[in-house]
Amino acid sequence: MWSSTPHFILTDIFSHLPIVDVGECLIVCRSWNSILQDEYYWKRRLKEDWGIDSLRETHQPCSWISEYKRLHCMQSKSVMTSNSEFERDGLLALTLNHDDDEEENLKRHLLKKRISGNMPERNDGTTFTPDWIENVHINYPAVVRASNDFKGRRALKKEHQAAWLVKAVTLIDLTTLAGDDTYCNVDRLCNYAKNPLRKEILKQLGFDSLTVGAVCVYPNRVKDVCKVLNKLNCNIGIASVAAGFPEGQTPMETRVREVELAVEAGATEIDIVINRTLVLEGRWEELYEEVKACRKACGEAHLKTIIATGHLGDFENIYKASMISMMAGSDFIKTSTGKESVNATFPVAMVMIRAIRDYFEYTGFKVGFKPAGGIRTAKDSLQWLTLMKEELGDEWVQPDLFRMGASSLLGDIERQLYHYCTGRYASSTFDIAM
């Protein structure tokens, strides 16, 4: 029976085996052995067990299986599990990078893996559930009033303000989405993303280093970003807009392909736009299918779905579009492209936050939120953070569940922090990064 089972099915079955049993299977028969020696199988295991999906070109030859063994052995040492199946192979190949701190890095990576049980599980989406978008009632004036009343309700002064501003920096998706973007200004942006605050300021505040949440560019510039970040040895998110950004008025095939190409180019986060036509015509199931297709095209890259609130006409549509996007497996929902006349506003955010809260209640998945467009001042950014804390809790004030799309915000934050640290108002010509 086993001999007649197609290999790909066996591969599938084996990939679910605990690693201790794989050793046993290796010696069952020739056919199983060949499957378990196959690079494809190990590539898959590496991805599933360690979240690693590609190997870097290095000066030493390496294989997926050897890399797996190396990692496994590292883990055995660091977490003291008593499995030595693979320790006999002492070859340490390379995954991440080759420097003296490699061991240290790996340990941190493993630590992160270990706590990943506590990390928000990625939203897998659900089947299309029209019940969740029926009987939606949102009263516009009440939401607007509540969001106005909210402002100024929580205070952040002095060191609190400084600390929250630093937090805000780590939540920024530093964005450039212009026709004249070139390697040159993308390079500058990436450098800024890696070192968003001056060393003196960081030091004074008691921080070693920090980066923004991600860099966000058009698909054509993804390669540039990858190149610069590699050079900088910096592992922040590489976000690319895609799927017919900003209007979404292109054929589905090209939109999906655009997502695929961006991912292939190295994007780790994809910001897609939804098809507003489908919302305004009430074709929710089609919208669901489209977003789902994009999610599929994303693969491991995280999907942020821009619902372009400024085009949806009313709050109920905003809620419904948010809910559909989450059902289809978005990791984030995002307010706007930054190109509509109305962008990220508080009332809109309240509606989307409610959708996130409801979706969490229905499914247990935590979906992130990204306001974009119009967030320009440090004060604004603090209000966004307090809104998230008040409405959804501290978890949603972390980079894996909250980002702010902005380009000029960082400068204002830096200005405020400069003033906090020095007691002097900064000169925009030399105290603040360009």
Add this chain to the structure above:
Amino acid sequence: MSSQTPPAKRPCTDEKGAMFGDENVTMNKQLPDNIMAGDEDQNGHFISKEKAIFQNLEYSSAKESDSAAMSWINSQKLGDFVMNKMIQGSGDMLTVTNRSNDKVVAHIPTSGGNVGEAVKSGREAKEAWGKMQGHIRARHLYSVTREVQKQGKLLAVMECISTGVAVRECKNVMLANLVQTLYHFTGWAELSPEVKDCQSRGIVAVLLPEVDTLTQIAQQVVPALAAGNCVIVSPSAPLPALLFASLCVTAGLPPGVLSVVVGDKARQALLSDRNIAMLSGALSTKEECRSLVSSLQYPIPVSLCQVGKSSMIVFSNSDIDSAVDCLADKGFYASGQAYDSVGKVLVQSSCYEKFCKRLKEKISKLRVGDALDHSNDVGATTSKNISAIKEALTLNTHLSQFKSSSAIPDTGSYHAPTVLLDVQPSNDIWDEVLLGPLVKVASFRTAKEAVAIVNHSKQGVGCSVWSEKNSLIMQLTKQLNVGTVWVNCHGIRESSRPSQYRSCTGSMQCGGVDLLKLYMSPAATPRLSFSDDKIDPSLVKNFGKATFPALPSDKPTVDPEESVNRTIKLFIGGALKRSANDSYRTVLSSTGAVLGSLPDANKKDIRDAVEAAAKAFPGWSGKSGFNRSQILYFLAENICRRKEDFAEVIAQSTGRKYDDGMQEVDTSLQRLFMAAAWADKFTSSPWEQKDPVGVIGITAPSQWPMLGLCSLLGPAIAAGNTVVVLPSDKFPLVAADLCQVIATSDIPGGVVNMVYGSQSPLSLALAQHQHVQAVWYFGYPEGCHVITKEGVENNKQVWCEEYDRRKWNSLVQGTGYTINRHCYNNKVVVMPPGDTFAN
């Protein structure tokens, strides 16, 4: 792979130069809430203040400075504010403490000795101020408005430290409302020529409650000033009122126009002063209202209001999240101690669970603490209110409750915002006014049930309705018996719109020209209800108690050869009924001739009549104005056909000439026409409705047996009320004839009920009947006093005048605003518009 295609990386993967946020996740998981500045992290690194906050995401406090307020207090020799300066009394010290921290803020000497001085200055100022050209008075008020705006922060902080209400609310709600109201009434002062046929009353005494002082200054002091009165304020929390008064001086208000007297003794002295023309006030408890009215020494118009709380109805077809947000915000306004804060919430059972779950999450995040701190949602509560709440909660330990998880400060008088769930409206606690941060939640099945529960209450302040269904909303705005209906919002005040609380004696109003006119008397009939004589306590004591046995007349009542013996009966529920004690009283003409006999009714008949009127009320008030007008015209038509009979009876009873009687009948017809004309003109808009008051007990003036009665009865039923009338006990026969016409004029049974007998005991019985919503009394001065006092018991609206003051045959005095105004309660519907967004 070439170097141009670096490998994809998962976001958040950690490498050297890792994203700070990721590390933070780790830290948060492992060291929840324990991160302290100055500690060391796992790697032995010092954690800075900023880094600790970065990780635990704590808020800071933002304390408003009270230094300006304290230095104002310390710079003043606080006392009574008379003749534009502080005068210190020599009596007991009133200690003002800050409820937020129990610290003593000020000592104010009180004596009550300065009241005479305050009244004297008011008397001197009132001529000039009352007669002042509207434009000049407007300039004065504008100046006050500007000063209040300039010193707004100081005023808000003063309110905050003396009442314990969160400074955010003092500033954003109360002060904003005060400024808006000042502008509104500055406008009315300017427009005083538009306010026709009214004049200022003279000196108005205003009593302010312990909390929400600025709102009540806006609600009472400002319109009273704009109407041209001099105002003497007796505040329960003196500091904001004293500061407001001194700002008025800065603004150049003439001396004597506004005085403030501090302390209980002063309040008592104020009530026994004959120069006070009107008493207006909002007080925390009914007991206070009752004792104040009892201690009044002169029969003056009273508008007293017990502070109550609003309600909320949430339907399952509403924006539930917004309802929850709004409740968490407005429900605890002024720590739940003001009209606009929410006491009762009704949630439709189909969304009850969802609502409560959301509310619990929301309430748990409310922050309680120092009222001066902007980041606190709820401030302090008076200790009296806290103990009342605690007592009520101990009686209801079987009910589940949840409260905010915020830490309560050690010092100060605080109560955590608390929500009591599954309260049955049959439980006593449901309708009890518990001032303080307590919200009671109950479920309901249908809209009809919700309305019934809200209306089944001693309170009728405001109610918000949460639903997205327009037809339902429109129906509810009509049916709810409250002063303000908020649709999908709560607690929005607009000083230009006439809302009227239903839990008041007199008519406690919140805005519009009706509020201005409350502090004015009709030019044609100034001081109608104002007697210079002190009330004789023995008369008060014996009012309505004297009974004269009904003895048979020693003269023949009828000549059987000429006519048939007539038995007049009471007119109750559309039928002629014998009186309960079945006794009769002989009616004599002015010359002493026997005119007939009338039943001598008692308390039981009043009970029956009120029941009949209450039963008829829903049907009658539910009829359209057009329908009621038709019926009134028809009544006039039928009276007209028997004109001569009526004239004859009037002439015989009163001893006046026949022509004179005919004149009265004709004028009465005119009154009925006028009432019919008004019937479809009271309510003109769905946003500003004029609801009928309910069952009105009318003690008709005795001198004009037909005209007085028709002038009152007509407008009352035209507006949709049902009435129990006590006709003139001197000349009652006209009323008996009138009943016959009423019975045959399509007026449904119970709309008009006539009870004959001695007016005094019967009017007392009417005033004591809890179901009578308003009493109009035209009789003895002591009667006015007793009736007003009784009215406090169930918050009746009381309109009392001495019997012989109004000239009913004059068009100005017998018709018009004053009479119509007593026929309805204003209701405002606030429904913020909006749905379109962006494109």
